[in-house]
Amino acid sequence: MTLPTADGDTRKAPGLPAQLRTEPPATGLSGASNSRLARAALLTALLSAAGAVLGLGRDQSLAHLFGAGSETDAFLVAWTVPEFASTLLIEDGLAFVLVPAFSAAVARRAQARGADPVRSLVSSSLPRFGLAFLAAAALLIAGAPSLVHALAPGLPHPRLAVECTRLTATCALTFGLTGYCSAALRAHGCYVPPAAIYVAYNIGIIATMLVCGTRFGVRSAAMGVAVGGCLMVAIQLPAFHRRLISAKAAERLAGEAGDEAAAKGRAMGLGLIAAVLTFALCKQSQVFIERFLASSLAAGSISHLNYAQKVSQLPMVLSLMLCTVTFPVVAQAVARGDIAAARARVERDLGLAACVVLLGAAAIFACAPQIIHVLFQRGAFTADDTAATASVMRVYALGLLGHSMVGALVRAYFSAGRPTWYPVGAMAVGTGATAGVGSWAVDLWGVRGIAGANAFGITLTAVLLLAAMDRRGVPVDVSRVLAEMGKPLLAAAGATVAGLMTAASFTSPLAAGAAGCLAVTAVFVLLLWALRAESLAPLVPAVRSATRRPRHAR
Numbered sequence: 001m002t003l004p005t006a007d008g009d010t011r012k013a014p015g016l017p018a019q020l021r022t023e024p025p026a027t028g029l030s031g032a033s034n035s036r037l038a039r040a041a042l043l044t045a046l047l048s049a050a051g052a053v054l055g056l057g058r059d060q061s062l063a064h065l066f067g068a069g070s071e072t073d074a075f076l077v078a079w080t081v082p083e084f085a086s087t088l089l090i091e092d093g094l095a096f097v098l099v100p101a102f103s104a105a106v107a108r109r110a111q112a113r114g115a116d117p118v119r120s121l122v123s124s125s126l127p128r129f130g131l132a133f134l135a136a137a138a139l140l141i142a143g144a145p146s147l148v149h150a151l152a153p154g155l156p157h158p159r160l161a162v163e164c165t166r167l168t169a170t171c172a173l174t175f176g177l178t179g180y181c182s183a184a185l186r187a188h189g190c191y192v193p194p195a196a197i198y199v200a201y202n203i204g205i206i207a208t209m210l211v212c213g214t215r216f217g218v219r220s221a222a223m224g225v226a227v228g229g230c231l232m233v234a235i236q237l238p239a240f241h242r243r244l245i246s247a248k249a250a251e252r253l254a255g256e257a258g259d260e261a262a263a264k265g266r267a268m269g270l271g272l273i274a275a276v277l278t279f280a281l282c283k284q285s286q287v288f289i290e291r292f293l294a295s296s297l298a299a300g301s302i303s304h305l306n307y308a309q310k311v312s313q314l315p316m317v318l319s320l321m322l323c324t325v326t327f328p329v330v331a332q333a334v335a336r337g338d339i340a341a342a343r344a345r346v347e348r349d350l351g352l353a354a355c356v357v358l359l360g361a362a363a364i365f366a367c368a369p370q371i372i373h374v375l376f377q378r379g380a381f382t383a384d385d386t387a388a389t390a391s392v393m394r395v396y397a398l399g400l401l402g403h404s405m406v407g408a409l410v411r412a413y414f415s416a417g418r419p420t421w422y423p424v425g426a427m428a429v430g431t432g433a434t435a436g437v438g439s440w441a442v443d444l445w446g447v448r449g450i451a452g453a454n455a456f457g458i459t460l461t462a463v464l465l466l467a468a469m470d471r472r473g474v475p476v477d478v479s480r481v482l483a484e485m486g487k488p489l490l491a492a493a494g495a496t497v498a499g500l501m502t503a504a505s506f507t508s509p510l511a512a513g514a515a516g517c518l519a520v521t522a523v524f525v526l527l528l529w530a531l532r533a534e535s536l537a538p539l540v541p542a543v544r545s546a547t548r549r550p551r552h553a554r
Helices: 032-068 070-091 095-109 117-142 146-152 158-168 171-186 196-218 219-245 247-262 270-294 301-319 321-335 339-376 385-399 401-413 422-445 447-468 479-502 509-530 539-547
Strands: none
Touching: 032 070, 032 146, 032 196, 032 270, 032 339, 070 146, 070 171, 070 219, 070 270, 095 117, 095 196, 095 270, 095 321, 095 339, 095 401, 117 158, 117 171, 117 219, 117 385, 146 158, 146 270, 146 321, 146 479, 158 270, 158 447, 171 219, 171 321, 196 219, 270 321, 270 401, 270 422, 301 321, 301 339, 301 385, 301 401, 301 447, 321 401, 339 385, 339 401, 339 479, 339 509, 385 447, 401 422, 401 447, 422 447, 447 479, 479 509
16 A cells, blocks of 8 residues: 555655755754744643653552552553554654655645645545554454463463453554644644643543542553543644644745745655554564563562653653654755755754753662652552662663664654665664563563663664664764763763762652752753753753743644
């Protein structure tokens, strides 16, 4: 199946477009564009932070109501489905197909005569994707017993896991529609509704657990996934509908597109779809490997991995917010041959992402026991659970830079909207390393060995992606990127030591965690300033625009 672009073009051009190899660079982004992007990034970060806080509230509710025992392990096996679906359909995966396609259609809208390119793209692609999402949900519901057995063969309560899996399988449809709407809205420069989806999602899960937890037990969490998925779609539909039918939107975009009007249509061919979906599958397979290996360990091992991973992922998620906002910008720049702008944008995003994630990693490593104690140690979650989860979280922190770099780099690889299989190969190598190292390390260090294998595998993938970036993706200066990345690495090392020493000076977990995180932040920023890190520069326009009226909430 080849899905045509708005102008009906179905040509396939494997590899990089010719502009990446031959055309001279054009002008970069204007100051106004940078200001709008900074403001959009700030809004997105604030809403994403709100979603992350609610995600912590969701995990706290799960820990308080159901602890870290075998029943929670059963639900977390079912939780693998929405975890995989969010990566495949919302965060990565289809976004790498849909954002470039919608960006090209939006750019052509200013020149279009007759049919609206965006509406043509939606009418040709949405029905097909919708049917595929529905079929996937039905297949997951029917195949839940086999899926649970494959994911966790040593699970003591497989029947409960099957029931929860059938409830969470609805996310194949709701998350697919969510990802489709998010891609379309971001290509239109509308960032607030897509950034608010996880706020709605987590509210749905928390409310369902609180209302139905007493009657249905841990199944209420799976029911909440179904409710939250519907809310994710509902929160975006009004904005999606307005952009689809509004002539004013087309007129506004005609004035703002400028150089985008020269963008060429691209095909969403099977090659591109297969490449991005295979990449997302390989990436999410790390979670499958973890659950598979942990299912044979003591009860609660899967839960400890889950809670540690959820907290440690927060810095990585925040670090990728700017990359999410700028992905359509990079795609449009590549489409019109403005490689200078694409290269500058990618290099800047990599530097800022490294700063954010390494600051978070330093705080997590320094204050892991205090953070877990404050967040989770209550109700059915015991002190032993805190100690086990904190030890795993410290190991996860070692791989956070790799996770962030993979997320940022792969966007640049797929920004041309062409099939490229190198990211898939790099991710497959990393996943294979995770499986091999994890199978060996689990007998020696248990859950910490599994977390260490995850950190090793994703870091290896990041190294492979960065090493070939100048030849296969947007041609960034790899040596310059590495030199700049070394500065926040050194700052993170110093900040971690300061955080460990500060946290050890307090007996109260809350005071120790707060003081440790403050020390980490202060030392990290001071060391970055002393090292003259260029990665701090993008923060200036974001701070300056914080008090201005947002234009991306329209």
